Amino acid sequence: MKFIGIIPARFASTRFPGKPLADINGKPMIQRVYEQVKIALDDVVVATDDKRIEEAVKAFGGEVVMTSEKHQSGTDRIAEAIEKIEAESSENYQVIINIQGDEPFIQPEQILALKDCFKTASTQIATLIKPIENSDEIFDMNKVKVVVNKNLRALYFSRSPIPFFRGCDEKEWLDKHTYYKHIGMYAYRRDTLNEITKLPQSSLELAESLEQLRWLENEYVIKTDITKHESIGIDTPEDLERVKQLGLL
Template identity: 40%
Template sequence: MSEVHIATDAEKVVEAVQSWGGKVWMTDKNCASGTERIVSILDNLDCDIIINVQGDQPLIEPALINQLIEIFEKTEPMPDIVTPACPIDNEKIFDPNLVKITRRHDGYALYFSRNPIPYVRDVKTENWPQTAPFLGHIGIYGYQRQVLETYHSLPKSPLEEAEKLEQLRFLQAGKSIFTFVTSNYPSSVDTAADLERVRAILS
């Protein structure tokens, strides 16, 4: 990875990053997603592949980022987007804050949803993890620059609006999203309880 840039709409974040000499960009408060925030500073980024580590993922391991970059370099043809997933247990299957993925046999995403997917018919919900492969999405993305450059020209996605998931704009527009499976699901910050748990880990 050649450079790290931080995009934010918070003055406190700007001040904190500047205090240690990092590269930080103040963006519009109306950006609807992390992807849109990156698109807004794209002219300041001199690279062909962009890795989006979102602020709700403070415990992402560097090895996972390196793995994502390696997949970009090795997969032919190069995917438009790459993102990781992890097997999840019964408790997480029904958590709307944890996004689920269904995939093709070759690893490309079929759909992302806050609902449990797949729906396992005629099986008690407590037995679903033993019956079907449930994967949780880990919210970091690798993009080809040219894909981000098309962002504002893509049609608005009713699926994106319904689920509030930025990747669905790309998926519904026919962009390829390659997913790979990792064994460790990092703690994300989606609720106040998550924030306290992560603060305890980092303290």
């Protein structure tokens, strides 16, 4: 099975313009992400709509493809990118891994875990989950919770605490049940990626503002794997300064 990692990267971020090019100890953020991903994947490409990002990627020796400015999501940008990549290279990829361009702490083990999900023939989409260790996160709407079945197939994603533990004080929920939060990395089979980008928005997606609910409503199989690594995205300049002060970069 042939895998490729694609990193969608936009310059025009509302909260952090030019984020992919933000300097992190002498390297742009997009390079930090790219180098981490290359540890686990032979084929990695940045998909962008901005010439400045294209030039930066080429400067450090990375692969890059230009895409439309009109895409509303990273998934749509990746779908265009893989069409161009395959047309130019004559390669055929079975699985595309969507790598967030603002996570320089991504761990190679996480990418390998996504790859392993496709050893199960029924897997159409794969993503990662992490056990919640802090009760406050259960009730934090910005932390997306996940429930899975016994085979780690996703049943539902929600900003609300799920499952609701009836008849028990909220402070005890974490002692009574293993809660999972979503780590927002995805991998898709090639044909599945083509299909999901053509789906209209669904009612559950609109209610929770979670794209993956559209896929579940349309009966796609989302396989999960458990990771011990936290997701540390950099959404604002303040986030970048904070991780620098913590000595994480």
